[in-house]
Amino acid sequence: MAxxxxxxxxxxxxxxxxxxxxxxxxxxxAVKRDEPIFEISTDKVxxxxxxxxxxxxxxxxxxxxxxVAVGTIVARxxxxxxxxxxxxxxGGYGAGVTAPGAGAPPQKxxxxxxxxxxxxxxxPAVASSRPVSAPALSAAANxxxxxxxxxxxxxxxxxxxxxxxxxxGLSGSGIAxxxxxxxxxxxxxxxTATRGGSRPAAVPAGGAGGGYDAGFPHPQGWDGDVVExxxxxxxxxxxxxxxxxxxxxxxxxxxxVDLTRVGRIxxxxxxxxxxxxxxxxxxxxxxxxxxxxxxxxxxMLNAAHDGRNIIWRxxxxxxxxxxxxxxLIVPVIKGADDLSLAGLTKQLNDxxxxxxxxxxxxxxxxxxxxxxxxxxxxxxxxxxxxxPLGTAAxxxxxxxxxxxxxxxxxxxxxxxxxxxxxxxxxxxxxRIVDGADADRFMxxxxxxxxxxxxAAL
Numbered sequence: 001m002a003x004x005x006x007x008x009x010x011x012x013x014x015x016x017x018x019x020x021x022x023x024x025x026x027x028x029x030a031v032k033r034d035e036p037i038f039e040i041s042t043d044k045v046x047x048x049x050x051x052x053x054x055x056x057x058x059x060x061x062x063x064x065x066x067x068v069a070v071g072t073i074v075a076r077x078x079x080x081x082x083x084x085x086x087x088x089x090x091g092g093y094g095a096g097v098t099a100p101g102a103g104a105p106p107q108k109x110x111x112x113x114x115x116x117x118x119x120x121x122x123x124p125a126v127a128s129s130r131p132v133s134a135p136a137l138s139a140a141a142n143x144x145x146x147x148x149x150x151x152x153x154x155x156x157x158x159x160x161x162x163x164x165x166x167x168x169g170l171s172g173s174g175i176a177x178x179x180x181x182x183x184x185x186x187x188x189x190x191x192t193a194t195r196g197g198s199r200p201a202a203v204p205a206g207g208a209g210g211g212y213d214a215g216f217p218h219p220q221g222w223d224g225d226v227v228e229x230x231x232x233x234x235x236x237x238x239x240x241x242x243x244x245x246x247x248x249x250x251x252x253x254x255x256x257v258d259l260t261r262v263g264r265i266x267x268x269x270x271x272x273x274x275x276x277x278x279x280x281x282x283x284x285x286x287x288x289x290x291x292x293x294x295x296x297x298x299x300m301l302n303a304a305h306d307g308r309n310i311i312w313r314x315x316x317x318x319x320x321x322x323x324x325x326x327x328l329i330v331p332v333i334k335g336a337d338d339l340s341l342a343g344l345t346k347q348l349n350d351x352x353x354x355x356x357x358x359x360x361x362x363x364x365x366x367x368x369x370x371x372x373x374x375x376x377x378x379x380x381x382x383x384x385x386x387x388p389l390g391t392a393a394x395x396x397x398x399x400x401x402x403x404x405x406x407x408x409x410x411x412x413x414x415x416x417x418x419x420x421x422x423x424x425x426x427x428x429x430x431r432i433v434d435g436a437d438a439d440r441f442m443x444x445x446x447x448x449x450x451x452x453x454x455a456a457l
Contacts, residue, residue, distance in 0.1 A: 004053045006075040008040065008068050016178060018042045019067040019232050020074060025057050031077060038074065039358060041232035045329070045365055048358045055079040158243065158389060159184050162307065181239065233327035244389045248305075249430035252384040255442045256423055258450050259400060262286045263420045265454050273457070277342050283400060284320075284374060285344040289456065290448040291395060292316050292336045295370060298441040302369050303392045305432050319368030319388065320348060322355045323378075329355050330388065332368045341457055376400060382423040392432045395445075398423035 008018050022039040031037055036048035037057065058078040062068055156179055160167050170187055172179030221227040230238065266281055273281045295302040295316055304311040316337040319330040331351035333339070339347065354360050370392075373385050376399040385396045405419040424445065428438045 002079045003058060004055065004077045004079055005073045006037065006049070006052060006077060008062075008070050008072045008074055009049060010070045017067055017069050020062050020064055021046070021232060023060065023064060024048070027057055027060055029057050031055060031057055042362070045360045045362055046233055046326070046358050047360070051077060053077055053079055156181055156184055158247075159188075162247075163188055231326060233324075233329075237328055240389065241386050244386050247389060248387045250384075250387060250427055251430045251435065251438070252425055252427045253435065253438055253442060254382055254423055254425050255439075255446055256421055257446045258405070258419050258421050259283060259286075260420045262449055262452050263400075265452060265457060269454075269457055273342070273345075277346065279342070279345045279349055281345060284372075284397075285341050285348060286449065286452060287395075287397065287445075288318055288320075288333065288336060288344050288348070288372065289341055290445050290452065291370065291372065292318060294441055294444040294448060296337065297444060298437065300433050300437050301393045301428065301441050303432050304369075304390050305392070305429060310432055313369040315367075315369060317367050317369045319371035319391075320351065321371065321373035321385075322352050324356060329360070329365060330368065330371060331355050331360055331364050332366065334367070371395070372397065376422060382425050384425060385427050387427050387429055391429075393426055393428040393438070396425040396427070398425070 008020075018040040019042070020038055021041045023037070024039065025031055025037045031051040031054065033052070033054045034050040037051050039046065039048050041047075055077040057075060059076040060074070061076070062072065062074040068074065157167065159165075159181070160179075165184065165187070167179050167184075170179045170183060172183045262283060266283065266286070270281045273279070299312055300310075302313045302316065304313065315335065318333045318336040320333065321328060321330050331354075333344065333347045333351065336344065336347075351360070351364065354364075368388060368391060371385075371388050371394040373394060374397040375383055375385075376397045379399050382398045383396045385394045387394050400420060400422045402418050403421045404416050405421065406414050407417050407419070408414050424442065426438050426442050
């Protein structure tokens with residue numbers, strides 16, 4: 001008989017910790033190799049973690065909701081079927097749970113001692129404000145703790161970059177000294193953060209103070225209300241959306257697009273397309289194809305703003321917002337300009353399916369250069385989506401429906417016809433994109449879709 005450790009996996013180079021959100025098996029349950037046994041959430045993705053071996057779930061070390069460092073043992077599997085389970089187990093997830101950090105992998109001998117991992121709710125509230133010299137910062141960045149701090153969440157790194165702060169110069173309250181959002185915001189508000197180099201601190205759009213709730217009263221629960229903590233995904237979405245809204249100068253423009261021609265091409269070829277590719281043909285791949293082609297002619301929509309400079313992206317990575325039962329995620333079609341309509345359809349369907357099954361990897365939700373969201377599938381006619389951080393624009397698709405339209409015939413006479421139409425919205429960052437540029441891009445997208453060549457299928 002042997003026991004196999006199940007550890008918190010490394011879900012990406014910059015991921016240093018994860019939260020065990022839900023157990024899928026109980027102590028004493030038989031598990032198959034590669035069968036999902038628990039769900040985790042990181043600042044990149046939610047994922048199901050499979051069993052490394054077949055056997056019996058003998059011990060659960062980390063309870064639901066607990067955040068632990070990568071490499072921490074979260075459970076153990078007895079490889080011999082029917083072997084005794086851990087003492088004291090009652091069958092529920094979290095039964096037999098040991099203290100936080102128990103079972104964590106031993107530190108290398110040449111690494112400095114680090115504090116035991118602890119849940120964020122038990123962490124100290126204030127980051128250290130002691131001044132740190134430049135040589136000390138350099139040395140600190142090369143230690144294990146320094147590297148962990150430097151791999152704080154993207155939100156923390158973004159705030160640090162905006163304010164010119166060296167993360168390695170702060171003593172954080174997170175696992176192994178990682179700097180959390182609360183730490184860096186408190187350091188900024190108290191003026192004790194260590195600045196890096198001579199670069200002046202950038203002031204976020206929307207004013208100084210950093211926190212979206214700074215200076216505002218918090219609502220309180222009333223009798224009969226139900227109060228529950230936000231899920232990891234909802235909490236991260238909240239932080240990302242507020243920070244994105246504050247960071248960019250949002251402007252939105254609307255166009256009505258006639259999709260009658262695309263609808264006819266789709267209807268004519270959908271059966272053959274499905275037989276050849278095994279994929280259902282929807283309107284969205286046509287839109288992705290048109291947008292990608294137009295981005296090459298309007299590069300400012302495929303750019304980014306780092307606070308001082310415009311970054312002209314030469315890759316065309318299209319993020320597609322996917323609504324899940326438990327939140328929102330944006331998987332990315334990499335190199336969309338190199339894919340045919342069939343290739344885009346396959347990538348789109350695969351990413352969406354794996355997003356709903358919690359099978360995405362962190363790299364698959366990163367490095368979008370432009371984003372498309374499709375609330376029209378829920379009946380929305382139009383909207384003003386928030387521009388994701390690190391990009392210049394996002395396209396929103398409204399509901400596709402038949403409408404009476406006035407069209408001019410070849411003889412110059414106007415007639416009323418039934419056309420398949422949708423409202424498209426473009427939210428763009430006015431720091432990079434002027435209104436005329438955004439409207440020219442949208443006019444190009446409209447023209448491309450309304451004259452879409454059937455040969456492109």
